[in-house]
Amino acid sequence: MTTTSPPTPPRTTRVAARTVALTRTFGAADSAVTALDAVDVSIDAGRFTAIMGPSGSGKSTLMHCLAGLETPTSGRVLIGDTDLTALSDKALTLLRRERIGFVFQSFNLLPMLTARQNIELPLSLAGRRTDPDLMAHLTTTLGIEDRLDHRPGELSGGQQQRVAVARALVGEPDVIFADEPTGALDSQSSAQLLALLRSSVHELGQTVVMVTHDPRAASWADRVLLLADGVVAGELADPTEDSVLAAMKGLGE
Ligand SMILES: Nc1ncnc2c1ncn2[C@@H]1O[C@H](COP(=O)(O)OP(=O)(O)OP(=O)(O)O)[C@@H](O)[C@H]1O
Ligand SMILES: [Mg+2]
Numbered sequence: 001m002t003t004t005s006p007p008t009p010p011r012t013t014r015v016a017a018r019t020v021a022l023t024r025t026f027g028a029a030d031s032a033v034t035a036l037d038a039v040d041v042s043i044d045a046g047r048f049t050a051i052m053g054p055s056g057s058g059k060s061t062l063m064h065c066l067a068g069l070e071t072p073t074s075g076r077v078l079i080g081d082t083d084l085t086a087l088s089d090k091a092l093t094l095l096r097r098e099r100i101g102f103v104f105q106s107f108n109l110l111p112m113l114t115a116r117q118n119i120e121l122p123l124s125l126a127g128r129r130t131d132p133d134l135m136a137h138l139t140t141t142l143g144i145e146d147r148l149d150h151r152p153g154e155l156s157g158g159q160q161q162r163v164a165v166a167r168a169l170v171g172e173p174d175v176i177f178a179d180e181p182t183g184a185l186d187s188q189s190s191a192q193l194l195a196l197l198r199s200s201v202h203e204l205g206q207t208v209v210m211v212t213h214d215p216r217a218a219s220w221a222d223r224v225l226l227l228a229d230g231v232v233a234g235e236l237a238d239p240t241e242d243s244v245l246a247a248m249k250g251l252g253e
Contacts, residue, residue: 015042016079022062023073024058035230036061036065036230041232044222047222048210049223054228067177079174100173103178107152121167131170142189165196176206178208182212190214223236223237223239233251
């Protein structure tokens with residue numbers, strides 16, 4: 001008897017970023033914390049992915065490793081087809097500058113620079129000019145257009161967060177990683193920011209990966225990845241606020 005294997009389905013989705021057995025530990029052997037334990041995730045290009053999970057489950061560590069900001073203890077991280085763990089420091093810096101935007105959980109704005117200078121800094125380091133139309137579009141959509149000449153210390157937490165988002169988007173990177181980008185925002189500013197991220201994906205074809213604790217924010221995504229104790233504990237396609245809440249309850253949150 002002959003058997004025929006089923007045809008391989010056509011590959012319709014591109015992968016923007018991926019981890020293979022990614023492990024990250026912190027601290028010395030006797031007191032080591034395993035923040036990520038052999039994690040395999042694949043982030044589809046041109047889609048909006050949310051990452052959720054309890055505090056300490058490894059969300060920020062995963063984002064930092066995916067963006068090449070932190071070095072894995074073992075395993076691999078790929079952006080597109082490029083293995084970050086095989087790159088020199090210089091090549092990694094260039095790749096980050098050209099292809100990745102990152103919104104830090106703690107904003108990481110430089111205190112001596114104005115909001116505008118903070119937003120433009122990564123581009124000027126890369127020897128690129130800011131597109132004035134894009135700058136105007138981002139800062140107006142985010143509602144910070146009249147705060148651009150102020151330093152971070154003169155801005156509210158929510159304004160600083162929106163400056164950090166503008167900084168991540170203004171270089172039009174392939175992949176945008178945003179670590180709790182709505183954490184300091186009221187519901188109206190959150191909705192504006194989420195709509196902006198969504199349009200980056202659905203109109204401009206960028207890839208967005210966003211950590212959030214908020215089921216409503218997660219419902220803007222195409223897919224939710226759930227982390228618990230440093231491993232992937234599940235995922236949801238086309239999440240709604242209710243399906244996200246139910247999944248989080250399942251994790252014991
Ligand atoms: N630089 C570090 N040194 C030591 N331990 C760390 C470090 N960074 C993270 N960890 C530990 O790794 C684990 C995962 O941390 P991580 O910041 O990734 O969690 P998280 O899911 O982002 O949490 P939160 O929702 O509170 O932001 C935690 O136990 C944390 O204490
Ligand atoms: Mg975090």
